[in-house]
Structure formats: C-alpha cells, structure tokens
Amino acid sequence: MKYGVVIFPEKKIQDIANSYRKRYDPHYALIPPHITLMEAFDMNKADLDKATTHLEQVAQNTTPFEIAFHKVSTFHPTNNVIYIAVKENDAIKNLHEQINSEVLYHQRAYKFIPHITIGQKLPEDELHDIYGRLRMVNVDLKNQVDRFHLLYQLENGSWTIYQTFLLRG
Template sequence: MKYGIAVFPEKKVQDIANSYRKRYDPHYSLIPPHITLKQAFEMDDDQLSRAIVHLDQVAQQTSPFEARFTKVSTFHPTNNVIFLSIADPAPFKSLHEKINQGCLQHEESYDFIPHLTIGQSLSDDELHDVYGSLRMSTFDLSTRVDCFHLLYQLENGSWTIYQSFLLNQDQVQE
C-alpha cells in the first residue's frame, strides 16, 4: 500500500491555498493543502506497526512550532509547481530527518524543501503567467504545527489519514 507523511495547516491557511488550488492544482480533490514530510512510499502490513512505533517516538522528541508563509515560489524548471514558501524551514527539515530514519529510511528523488503546493502540472506558459502575478503578492500566513499524519492512498487516488501523531507539548523548543 502507498503511504505518505504530511502536516495539514490550520483552516485559514488551507482556505487561502485552496483558493488557488481549485484553479491550478489537479490534485485539489485528492488531498487537502499540506506540507509533505515524506513523499509517497510503499509499505506492507508487516512494516506498518514498526513505522507507527517509529513515528510515535519522533513525535515525542519534537516540540510544536509555528510555520509562516510569506511568499510564492516555484520549482521551475525542475518541476512546474507553484507553492507558498516557508519562512523558516529548519523545524520541518529537522522533523523530516527524524522521520526518514530506521524503518522509514528511503532514497529520495529530490532534496527536501518544505512547501505548500498551490499549483502543479502547469504548462510553461501558464506557470509563468500565474507565478508572474502571484509573486507580486505578499502573504503573511502562519499556522501552528502540533501534529503530523501518516496517510494512505485509496484506490481512487485520494489520500486519507491512517493515524495522527501529536507532537510533545512538554518538550522544550529546540
């Protein structure tokens, strides 16, 4: 079965992201706006229980943190993706590194750059038009990150939560 690990921002951030995703993201109906912590990977039932123990340990070692989105960026020319960039990616990178160890360590196709996708699979012309207008916009959005989710993909391609992992509220901020 295909799994992934992500953070869902607060509703106010999701609403703004969805206002763009409706038009520019063909995956709009498959998953809510999210920050991917671990890209999609295959895992069988035997590995699942070990993964859950590992993710629970990661959550207990991690303090909640704030994420701010301040501008729009793109991965062009590597990928025709437009996203809200995260002002301080360090807490996401730390969480990603902790998750991508032990039983969940996999080779990754790209360097990990935490972001919130608002458009993808765009033609070059469309990407340049959309990005050209959005990069002039300023964003001042924030969300509290106090949990992450192990997701699995359904047969229709949509994603749903398998289990949520609450970050350690008592952990001192790193």
C-alpha cells in the same frame, strides 16, 4: 499500499491555498492542502507497526513549533509547480529528517523544501503567466505545528489519514 507523512495547516491557510488549487492543481480533490514531510512510498502491512512505532517516538521527542509562510515561489525548471513557501526553519527540517530515518528511511528524489503546492502539471506558458501574477502577492501567514499525519492512498487516488501523531517533546 502507498503511504505519506504530512502536516495539514490550519483552516485559514488551507482556504487560501484552495482558492488557487481549485484552478491550478489537478490533485485538488484528492488531498487537502498540506506540507509533505515524507513523499509517497510503498509499504506492506507487516512494516506498518514498525513505522507507526517509529513515528510515535519522533512525535514524543519533538516539541510543537511555529512556521511562517512568506512567499509564492516555483520549482521551475525542475518541475512546473507553484507553491506557498515555508520560511527557513530548523524545527521543520529536523522533523523531516527524524521521520525519514530508521525504518522509514528512503532515498529522496529532491532536497526537502517545505511548502504547500498551489499549482502543478501546468503548461510552460501558463506557469509563467500564473507565477508572474502570484509572486506579487504578499504572503505573511503563521501556523502552529503540533501534529503530523500518516496518510494512505485509496484505490481512487485520494488520500486519507491512517494515524495522527501529536508532538509532545
């Protein structure tokens, strides 16, 4: 079964992201706007207890923190993705590194860049057109992070919460 670890931002930020995702993100109906802390990975049921124990320890040792969203950016030419960027922040990087360790260590395909995807799988010319307009948008949003979620993927491709971990450090 496929699992992933994410942060869901507050509703106001999700609403802003969804106003773009409706048009530009084919995964809009599969998962709410989120910051991926650990990309989708396969795990069998036998390892699930070890993984949740690990995530509980990470949550127990992590203090809640604030993040700021500060601009719209793109991963082009690596990927045709447009996203709302999280301002450089050691707390979220540390959380990511702690989660992606021990029993949950996986080789990463890309460097960790915290963000909310608002458009993906776009044709080249459409990506440039949309990004050209959106990079002018003034983004100044803050979000308190006090939890993260272990998700699993359903047979229809959508994602649902398996367990929520409250930061208590």
